[in-house]
Amino acid sequence: MHIPGDQNVYSQPSRHPDPLPAEGDRRPHASSASPATHARPTFKGWKDRTFSSLSIANKIILGYGISLGIAVLGTTTGLLVGDYYEAKARHSQQVAHKQAQLLSQLQVTVLQLRPEREFLPSIWEESRFRSARTESFERLNDVENLLTEVRASADLQTMSSMQGFLTGFETEIDAYRSDLEAIVGGVDPDTIDATVASQVERQITGLVDSPTYLRLFRFSIELTEFVEQAEEESLRANLALDRAGRLETQIILGSMALSIAIAGLLSIYISRTITRPIKQVTAVAKEVTEQGDFSLRAPVTTQDEVGVLSVALNDLIQRIADHTRELRETQTHLIQSEKMSSLGQMVAGVAHEINNPVNFIYGNLVHTRDYTENLLRLIHLFRDYYPTLDEPLKHEIEAVDLEFIEQDLPKLLDSMKIGADRIRQIVLSLRNFSRLDEAEMKAVDLHEGLDSTLLLLSNRLKLGIHIAKSYGDLPLVECYPAQINQVFMNIVSNAIDSLLDCGKNVEKTVTITTNVRSTNAIVQIHDNGIGIPEMLLGKLFDPFFTTKPIGRGTGLGLAISYQIIHKHHGEIKVDSEPGVGTTFSIIIPIKEIGFKK
Amino acid sequence: MSALPNTVSRRFILSGFAGFGLAIALHACGQPERPNASAEASNNNDAVSPLKIGLNVGNVPWEYENDQGDLVGFEVDLVTLVAERLGRPTEFVDMPFTELFPAVLSGRVDLAMSSITITEERMETVDFAQPYYDSDQSLTVLAEGAISSLEDMRGKVVAVDSDSTGDVWVQENMEGYGFSEIIRYEGLTAAMMDLKAGQYDGYISDIPALLYYAKDHPEIAVVERIPTGEQYSMMFAKGNPLRDEINALITELKEAGQMAEIHTRWFGRAPDANTSTVQAADIPTLR
Ligand SMILES: Nc1ncnc2c1ncn2[C@@H]1O[C@H](COP(=O)(O)OP(=O)(O)OP(=O)(O)O)[C@@H](O)[C@H]1O
Ligand SMILES: [Mg+2]
Numbered sequence: 046m047h048i049p050g051d052q053n054v055y056s057q058p059s060r061h062p063d064p065l066p067a068e069g070d071r072r073p074h075a076s077s078a079s080p081a082t083h084a085r086p087t088f089k090g091w092k093d094r095t096f097s098s099l100s101i102a103n104k105i106i107l108g109y110g111i112s113l114g115i116a117v118l119g120t121t122t123g124l125l126v127g128d129y130y131e132a133k134a135r136h137s138q139q140v141a142h143k144q145a146q147l148l149s150q151l152q153v154t155v156l157q158l159r160p161e162r163e164f165l166p167s168i169w170e171e172s173r174f175r176s177a178r179t180e181s182f183e184r185l186n187d188v189e190n191l192l193t194e195v196r197a198s199a200d201l202q203t204m205s206s207m208q209g210f211l212t213g214f215e216t217e218i219d220a221y222r223s224d225l226e227a228i229v230g231g232v233d234p235d236t237i238d239a240t241v242a243s244q245v246e247r248q249i250t251g252l253v254d255s256p257t258y259l260r261l262f263r264f265s266i267e268l269t270e271f272v273e274q275a276e277e278e279s280l281r282a283n284l285a286l287d288r289a290g291r292l293e294t295q296i297i298l299g300s301m302a303l304s305i306a307i308a309g310l311l312s313i314y315i316s317r318t319i320t321r322p323i324k325q326v327t328a329v330a331k332e333v334t335e336q337g338d339f340s341l342r343a344p345v346t347t348q349d350e351v352g353v354l355s356v357a358l359n360d361l362i363q364r365i366a367d368h369t370r371e372l373r374e375t376q377t378h379l380i381q382s383e384k385m386s387s388l389g390q391m392v393a394g395v396a397h398e399i400n401n402p403v404n405f406i407y408g409n410l411v412h413t414r415d416y417t418e419n420l421l422r423l424i425h426l427f428r429d430y431y432p433t434l435d436e437p438l439k440h441e442i443e444a445v446d447l448e449f450i451e452q453d454l455p456k457l458l459d460s461m462k463i464g465a466d467r468i469r470q471i472v473l474s475l476r477n478f479s480r481l482d483e484a485e486m487k488a489v490d491l492h493e494g495l496d497s498t499l500l501l502l503s504n505r506l507k508l509g510i511h512i513a514k515s516y517g518d519l520p521l522v523e524c525y526p527a528q529i530n531q532v533f534m535n536i537v538s539n540a541i542d543s544l545l546d547c548g549k550n551v552e553k554t555v556t557i558t559t560n561v562r563s564t565n566a567i568v569q570i571h572d573n574g575i576g577i578p579e580m581l582l583g584k585l586f587d588p589f590f591t592t593k594p595i596g597r598g599t600g601l602g603l604a605i606s607y608q609i610i611h612k613h614h615g616e617i618k619v620d621s622e623p624g625v626g627t628t629f630s631i632i633i634p635i636k637e638i639g640f641k642k
Numbered sequence: 643m644s645a646l647p648n649t650v651s652r653r654f655i656l657s658g659f660a661g662f663g664l665a666i667a668l669h670a671c672g673q674p675e676r677p678n679a680s681a682e683a684s685n686n687n688d689a690v691s692p693l694k695i696g697l698n699v700g701n702v703p704w705e706y707e708n709d710q711g712d713l714v715g716f717e718v719d720l721v722t723l724v725a726e727r728l729g730r731p732t733e734f735v736d737m738p739f740t741e742l743f744p745a746v747l748s749g750r751v752d753l754a755m756s757s758i759t760i761t762e763e764r765m766e767t768v769d770f771a772q773p774y775y776d777s778d779q780s781l782t783v784l785a786e787g788a789i790s791s792l793e794d795m796r797g798k799v800v801a802v803d804s805d806s807t808g809d810v811w812v813q814e815n816m817e818g819y820g821f822s823e824i825i826r827y828e829g830l831t832a833a834m835m836d837l838k839a840g841q842y843d844g845y846i847s848d849i850p851a852l853l854y855y856a857k858d859h860p861e862i863a864v865v866e867r868i869p870t871g872e873q874y875s876m877m878f879a880k881g882n883p884l885r886d887e888i889n890a891l892i893t894e895l896k897e898a899g900q901m902a903e904i905h906t907r908w909f910g911r912a913p914d915a916n917t918s919t920v921q922a923a924d925i926p927t928l929r
Binding site for chain 2 (some may be wrong): 256266356
């Protein structure tokens with residue numbers, strides 16, 4: 046499955062790392078040709094994972110839900126924030142208003158402390174004096190209560206400046222109270238006589254004139270300052286109230302605008318998240334049908350309906366790719382077996398045809414030698430019995446150089462024997478190579494197969510190519526010998542091709558190394574030819590892949606070799622460096638059980 | 643290309659949220675703060691706001707209007723120098739002497755000066771800077787009258803400036819000197835007019851003012867110095883930090899000899915070396 050966190054997934058149709066994959070198919074690869082993608086845990090990855098797992102319907106619902114939520118949230122926040130500031134402003138307005146009221150009331154009450162009016166008219170009447178006195182002190186109590194109230198209501202800001210003032214004020218009130226007390230407190234209304242009355246009268250007048258009373262008066266007038274401050278405060282609170290209302294409107298309008306913007310963006314985003322994958326899937330489908338590139342895959346970025354569609358399409362592509370590959374394999378196989386069977390039949394026929402005449406020659410050579418020896422011995426005998434020869438005979442003997450013939454003839458026969466031997470060997474190799482009839486597994490010596498391959502290729506090797514053998518200790522290997530020989534043949538021919546194409550000024554060498562590693566026999570065929578560019582390494586084993594001109598290469602050699610080795614449960618690997626050389630490694634299990642036919 | 647819209651839209655939304663939150667936050671801290679700030683600016687002695695001085699104009703030679711109608715006087719000169727050093731303009735508020743006390747307490751004025759004597763009683767409710775003038779009380783009478791000393795005042799009507807230290811002294815010495823009655827005035831001018839008109843017999847008040855007044859008014863005379871050992875200073879609301887600031891400036895003015903200069907300007911002679919006009923003094927505190 047694709048990892049949504051990976052950017053590549055979005056940007057282009059993914060290329061399947063393996064062109065024609067199949068279950069259990071371990072195709073050979075150059076080590077560099079395996080791109081790997083890893084998921085990085087990012088926020089985007091998380092978001093995409095979460096979002097992409099939703100169905101299209103849910104995505105739409107989610108999008109509109111979010112924008113609606115923001116609108117509701119914004120409006121609620123606006124109302125709450127507005128209410129909060131409004132309540133705050135209202136509260137400070139109330140406090141300020143109450144304070145102004147209290148202060149005014151305090152001022153009025155203090156200004157009502159008019160001892161001359163309170164007492165002078167009533168001084169002569171016992172009951173009126175009594176009630177006047179009570180009223181006056183009650184008024185003083187009122188003043189003090191109001192003062193306490195003002196002090197309590199003063200908020201923190203005005204508190205400090207007011208505190209000192211109120212303390213001073215209180216001192217004045219106390220002074221006034223004690224002065225008043227001194228004058229009227231001790232008077233017994235019942236025993237007021239003219240002297241007492243006039244004394245009180247004088248004292249009250251004096252009190253009104255006294256600095257104590259004057260100070261009290263000044264302080265109460267000064268209260269105006271605080272009344273004004275409180276009124277200003279109330280005004281400011283009013284302004285704050287207005288601002289709170291505006292803030293509320295602003296937040297609500299702002300959040301509305303924001304939610305509209307988000308809704309807009311979300312709809313764009315959602316439509317993209319829906320349409321983009323569809324477009325990508327469509328593009329992939331089109332490309333696959335037009336170009337037949339089965340390595341393409343539709344990106345599965347979501348788990349919604351489009352995701353399902355992508356998966357289905359990918360499945361379809363995979364199946365077509367599989368079918369195509371199978372078809373090609375079959376085709377390759379057919380061509381191969383046809384090629385091999387006709388070649389094999391021809392080789393077998395030729396070998397057979399040559400075998401008989403060669404056997405005539407080879408078989409008669411023994412007799413030829415006997416006969417020649419007999420004849421020579423006969424000539425010697427003649428010479429012994431007829432030492433003097435007639436002139437014509439003598440002349441003839443000299444002319445044919447009988448002495449030389451006598452010496453050379455056995456050598457000549459020897460070399461004929463060697464030549465005939467070689468022909469017999471070649472015929473044997475041909476028959477060995479073309480043992481197509483031998484459809485049975487056999488335990489064979491791979492070295493024998495390699496040697497006969499080299500023998501068959503000796504013609505091409507004569508063109509200045511050196512063979513270096515480094516054979517290890519190989520046990521017999523269970524295999525189809527003809528097919529394995531064919532693999533050797535293909536690979537060594539490629540090596541020769543590569544060496545012949547190469548203009549290098551070094552000794553052109555094919556090095557064949559064999560050894561055993563655990564349960565496998567390993568054959569390495571190395572050439573110091575032109576090498577293979579890295580980008581082609583992945584295609585070498587593809588059927589019909591060739592870089593050779595038409596008529597020289599079919600591009601089947603390695604494909605067939607691959608299939609054969611694969612059938613032997615072995616492996617074939619290539620290692621190459623352009624300009625330096627190429628090594629093909631063939632790994633065959635020494636004893637394989639359960640071969641498939 | 644295809645990955646771009648994602649990132650862009652997300653960033654946009656996030657910044658949108660951030661802006662939204664910021665707006666709320668700004669409103670949240672900005673809104674209630676503003677009234678505070680303005681209130682503080684108007685209350686506090688901000689660098690540019692004028693220094694408001696409460697004084698009782700007519701109190702020669704401390705603060706009075708000269709013939710040109712300009713406010714002049716010892717204390718006017720002093721506070722002008724102080725305000726200069728503070729880098730603030732001055733604003734003078736004329737008021738009766740008794741009003742100075744509630745006015746500094748309410749903050750209507752930053753400080754009050756009107757040859758105010760430092761007393762224990764006053765220090766209960768207000769603060770003073772260090773003194774800058776040593777003074778006594780005095781008896782002032784008609785030059786042509788029969789009274790030439792306090793002893794002559796027995797059975798006579800005495801007048802004072804209401805709530806002044808003279809008022810306090812008279813109340814305390816009423817019995818001893820046998821004054822028949824106290825008449826209280828607010829302000830020197832009215833008191834002097836009544837003295838000349840024979841409304842009362844003797845006026846008891848701070849000696850420098852009366853000596854200064856008598857210079858230009860030969861019909862009255864200061865006949866006796868009443869030693870009370872008073873000292874004048876500037877008055878502030880309790881706890882006002884401006885007091886310490888200005889106190890330091892007064893020390894500077896004394897040390898620079900500028901205070902003595904003012905004294906010479908208004909009294910025609912240099913102050914005595916051991917007086918509070920010359921010597922820097924401690925801030926008066928309640929005993
Ligand atoms: N040893 C090698 N050095 C360089 N290139 C090689 C070598 N072996 C194989 N190749 C490359 O691999 C290609 C495929 O080889 P393959 O044997 O499958 O086909 P071919 O040789 O082109 O044709 P044929 O079917 O006749 O063998 C070659 O065309 C050649 O480009
Ligand atoms: Mg080949």
